[in-house]
Every structure is written in structure tokens, then in C-alpha cells.
Amino acid sequence: SSELNSCFPYNELSSQIDSFMNVQDLSGIENKIISVEDSICKLPKCSDSLISNFNSTFHSKCSTDIAAQSNDALTISALIYEYSPLRDTLCFKNSTGGYCVIETLENVLKEGGNYQNISSQTICTTCNKAIANTWVNYMKSHPPPPELSSQFSVAISSINTESNKTCGPSFLDGNVPLAANSNSKSNNGATIFNMNFAMLTASIL
Numbered sequence: 001s002s003e004l005n006s007c008f009p010y011n012e013l014s015s016q017i018d019s020f021m022n023v024q025d026l027s028g029i030e031n032k033i034i035s036v037e038d039s040i041c042k043l044p045k046c047s048d049s050l051i052s053n054f055n056s057t058f059h060s061k062c063s064t065d066i067a068a069q070s071n072d073a074l075t076i077s078a079l080i081y082e083y084s085p086l087r088d089t090l091c092f093k094n095s096t097g098g099y100c101v102i103e104t105l106e107n108v109l110k111e112g113g114n115y116q117n118i119s120s121q122t123i124c125t126t127c128n129k130a131i132a133n134t135w136v137n138y139m140k141s142h143p144p145p146p147e148l149s150s151q152f153s154v155a156i157s158s159i160n161t162e163s164n165k166t167c168g169p170s171f172l173d174g175n176v177p178l179a180a181n182s183n184s185k186s187n188n189g190a191t192i193f194n195m196n197f198a199m200l201t202a203s204i205l
Helices: 010-022 030-041 048-061 063-067 069-092 101-111 126-141 146-166 195-201
Strands: none
Touching: 030 063, 030 069, 030 101, 048 069, 048 146, 063 069, 069 101, 069 126, 069 146, 101 126
């Protein structure tokens, strides 16, 4: 519908996920990512009811493909389900006005770009606290559809366990900082963080 098209930039969201999954060097694509984020964040956020109606229509019309575990169907299902927290993640800005996902990617790449080998200094920032709590709060109040439930159940369990171990119990306290500060850290240790949580904080699910 035109209402959905005005707030759900499917192509831009898809390209963002691809960019985050494959990035090795921000120097050549940072401006492109920022441009895409600008185009997403300038749009009004879709209402929960609009996304819910769209999701119902999708599941009704594509039930055969979903049951067959079609990659395309599962990708679309995940993007619909993730729209709200993903959109918030992409639009969070730190205290200097930069996008939080760019900050996180820059910090990850400074440590070698290995999502399985990231220190708490990179993970336990206010930006990532905002991102992580946004996702966890959403998943708690919006159970994933059956075709995604196993994937997300594992993710949220890992996030809770690893965040508590790495950043302390106050990191996932349900609070989403309004002014994400790139210099704020919850833990000064050098604990190595789990891949699932690192990828989530970079909005890669």
C-alpha cells in the first residue's frame, strides 16, 4: 500500500543489512551507509498496527513458501518482524550526532573486524546499550513468528547471558538511553564478547 511504502523502505533496509554483513573497510562506503540511514530516518516510523496488518497479509499469501522454508520468504518475514527495532537501531545517534551503528562498526574494525573477538570497551557503550535494550524489549513484547522462533530464542538467550557476563547486569536493564554517548562504557575489562550479541548490536540479525 502507499501508506506502507511511505514508511517502510524495504530496499534501503535490505541494503543496510548487506552492507553491515560484508563490511571490511568503512572508508569506501561510510558515506553511502550514512546516506541510506538518512533516507530511512527522515521517514515517519510505521505504526505497529500497520506492520501487523502487513505481516498478516504476507503470512496469508505466502504460507506455502513459509512452510517450505523458502530463503526469500524467511528473509522477508524476518525483515517485517525486525522492522521496528531495526529502524530504531539505524536511527540512534550518539552525543556528537553520529549514527550509533557507524560508531560500533568503526570500533569493531579497529579491533580487526572479527565479531568473535571484540572487547567490552567496544561493546559496552551507551550506543550499544540503547540498541541492545531496544531489541530485547521488542522481542519480549513481540514474540517472533513460528518460522523464526528458534533463531530468535537462541539469540535472546545468548544476549542475556553474554551481556551480563561482559557488561554487567545493568546493561540489559530495559532502559534505552535517549542520548547515546560513544564515550560511555559499562565495563572497563577486556572480556571477549559473543558473536551473536556483537552482530545484534550492529543490527545484523
